[in-house]
Amino acid sequence: MSNTAIDLLNAADITDWHSEHDLLVVGFGAAGACAAIESSQAGNSVLVVERGSGIGGTTSLATGHFYLGGGTRVQLANGIEDSADEMFNYLMANTPNPDAEKIRCYADDSVSHFNWLVEQGVPFNDGFYRKKHYEQPTDECLIWSGNEKAWPYSQQAKPAPRGHKVEHPGSGGGAIVMQNLGETAKRLKVKFQFDAQVNGLIKNKAGRIVGLRYKSFGDTYYLRANKAVVIAAGGFSMNQAMVEEHCPQLNAESVWPQGTPYDDGSGIQLGLAAGGQAIHMSQVFLTSPFYPPESLVKGILVNQYGQRFINEDSYHSRSAAACIEQPNGIAYLICDNATFGRPELKLQELIDAWDTVEEMEQALALPTGTLQDTINDYNQYAELGKDPTQHKHADWLQPLNQPPFAALECSFQKSNYTGFTLGGLQVSKDAEVLDHHLQAITGLYAAGACASNIAQDGTGYSSGTCIGEATYFGRRAAKHAHQLTPTLP
Numbered sequence: 009m010s011n012t013a014i015d016l017l018n019a020a021d022i023t024d025w026h027s028e029h030d031l032l033v034v035g036f037g038a039a040g041a042c043a044a045i046e047s048s049q050a051g052n053s054v055l056v057v058e059r060g061s062g063i064g065g066t067t068s069l070a071t072g073h074f075y076l077g078g079g080t081r082v083q084l085a086n087g088i089e090d091s092a093d094e095m096f097n098y099l100m101a102n103t104p105n106p107d108a109e110k111i112r113c114y115a116d117d118s119v120s121h122f123n124w125l126v127e128q129g130v131p132f133n134d135g136f137y138r139k140k141h142y143e144q145p146t147d148e149c150l151i152w153s154g155n156e157k158a159w160p161y162s163q164q165a166k167p168a169p170r171g172h173k174v175e176h177p178g179s180g181g182g183a184i185v186m187q188n189l190g191e192t193a194k195r196l197k198v199k200f201q202f203d204a205q206v207n208g209l210i211k212n213k214a215g216r217i218v219g220l221r222y223k224s225f226g227d228t229y230y231l232r233a234n235k236a237v238v239i240a241a242g243g244f245s246m247n248q249a250m251v252e253e254h255c256p257q258l259n260a261e262s263v264w265p266q267g268t269p270y271d272d273g274s275g276i277q278l279g280l281a282a283g284g285q286a287i288h289m290s291q292v293f294l295t296s297p298f299y300p301p302e303s304l305v306k307g308i309l310v311n312q313y314g315q316r317f318i319n320e321d322s323y324h325s326r327s328a329a330a331c332i333e334q335p336n337g338i339a340y341l342i343c344d345n346a347t348f349g350r351p352e353l354k355l356q357e358l359i360d361a362w363d364t365v366e367e368m369e370q371a372l373a374l375p376t377g378t379l380q381d382t383i384n385d386y387n388q389y390a391e392l393g394k395d396p397t398q399h400k401h402a403d404w405l406q407p408l409n410q411p412p413f414a415a416l417e418c419s420f421q422k423s424n425y426t427g428f429t430l431g432g433l434q435v436s437k438d439a440e441v442l443d444h445h446l447q448a449i450t451g452l453y454a455a456g457a458c459a460s461n462i463a464q465d466g467t468g469y470s471s472g473t474c475i476g477e478a479t480y481f482g483r484r485a486a487k488h489a490h491q492l493t494p495t496l497p
């Protein structure tokens with residue numbers, strides 16, 4: 009649990025309000041930044057209460073991908089045909105438990121959201137990185153960042169690349185995003201209270217959230233919200249107890265949970281204390297990219313029975329989820345001399361290489377003949393550019409027939425996985441926190457990693473969905489809150 013008790017307090021009991029603001033925003037990562045900017049631009053006074061000594065949160069650690077489409081400037085510059093409908097179809101097909109209303113507005117508003125981000129100073133160039141990679145090592149913007157070209161999604165929506173990375177070589181673009189959003193917020197006179205840990209919400213007699221409590225250097229303060237409070241306090245990857253309760257696979261020895269120490273679930277706990285509920289808490293983004301080199305996508309993933317189980321051209325967290333689901337979590341990536349390369353991220357060890365598939369089969373203790381049958385079958389169809397069992401795209405089909413044959417360790421317990429939580433508060437499409445009867449708790453909003461929207465699990469994830477939805481639903485929270493009747497004269 010986070011290190012301070014979290015409470016819901018009654019406004020009538022508060023005698024010493026420290027200050028009053030139209031909107032109070034808890035946390036200044038991607039979601040909080042966009043809520044604060046949007047609200048300030050609408051003329052509201054905004055105070056961000058941030059636990060860190062500076063801005064950024066986990067967003068600052070991110071690559072800086074945004075999942076956006078429907079014909080953005082960058083897509084058009086590269087001759088990519090996309091539409092809001094195709095983006096909607098893809099996200100509906102790819103998300104395990106899709107909320108059509110949210111996905112509809114996210115897809116419909118995607119181009120205008122991209123333009124808004126640019127107006128706020130988030131830089132995207134018109135470059136397009138065309139190789140298969142978990143993140144472009146260049147500063148080019150566009151990349152295929154999900155399962156768009158992978159079966160079965162390629163059949164359900166017209167594929168288009170929608171991963172938009174902020175202009176920055178390789179990883180670390182999230183810091184550029186936050187630096188620019190931070191400057192915009194300061195220019196708009198958004199106020200900041202740093203080193204301030206929010207540990208309580210305050211409701212009035214009618215049940216509306218009208219303020220919050222925070223602690224700073226041992227002192228406690230009460231702030232009054234004239235319109236609303238937006239919780240934008242991140243996920244819970246670093247709260248071992250919450251992880252153990254909801255998604256223990258993230259606590260496994262082979263997993264490196266990513267985030268900042270403040271990803272301790274306090275945002276979710278604030279919402280729960282106010283009567284909200286959390287959903288998809290068992291779901292995580294858990295991955296172990298074996299590409300690049302992209303030649304490895306031409307290899308095959310097999311389980312302890314020597315059988316394939318997934319199209320290897322899937323987005324890396326989809327194939328990782330499939331590996332984890334195999335009996336005993338055992339999975340190997342098999343390739344031949346023509347397709348072998350050392351995984352750049354070094355998450356999978358090379359087990360060994362053998363002159364024949366038969367020898368490999370014995371060394372891996374696979375049932376006799378199984379791997380040989382699998383490879384013979386695969387090769388026979390790969391020659392024809394077909395993959396009738398797993399439907400890997402023809403671009404990645406190549407017979408594995410050049411010895412030596414190598415096996416890379418992809419088993420859950422024996423290779424390295426990394427990830428973060430995806431569950432969060434149940435919210436409406438306008439980011440209102442919903443209670444157990446699915447009624448909005450007036451005056452309370454949540455966005456970003458502490459809320460559950462489109463990103464739900466690794467099988468349906470596309471890079472950029474978290475920051476894309478954090479920024480978008482952060483703005484929707486601010487817009488909706490702007491229309492609320494003020495609580496103060």
Ligand SMILES: Cc1cc2nc3c(=O)[nH]c(=O)nc-3n(C[C@H](O)[C@H](O)[C@H](O)COP(=O)(O)OP(=O)(O)OC[C@H]3O[C@@H](n4cnc5c(N)ncnc54)[C@H](O)[C@@H]3O)c2cc1C
Nearest residue numbers: 035037038039065066067072073206242456457472474475
């Ligand atoms: C290494 C890495 C790379 C990633 N890359 C991408 C990517 O490229 N694209 C993508 O879409 N997603 C990516 N993700 C996921 C994504 O970064 C997060 O989901 C997203 O940044 C969350 O944004 P947020 O605004 O909700 O939270 P954060 O950015 O974490 O901001 C939350 C803020 O709230 C503050 N806070 C927390 N508790 C309190 C409290 N009680 N009181 C006051 N303040 C509080 C924190 O200090 C923090 O500043 C990545 C994640 C990791 C770990």
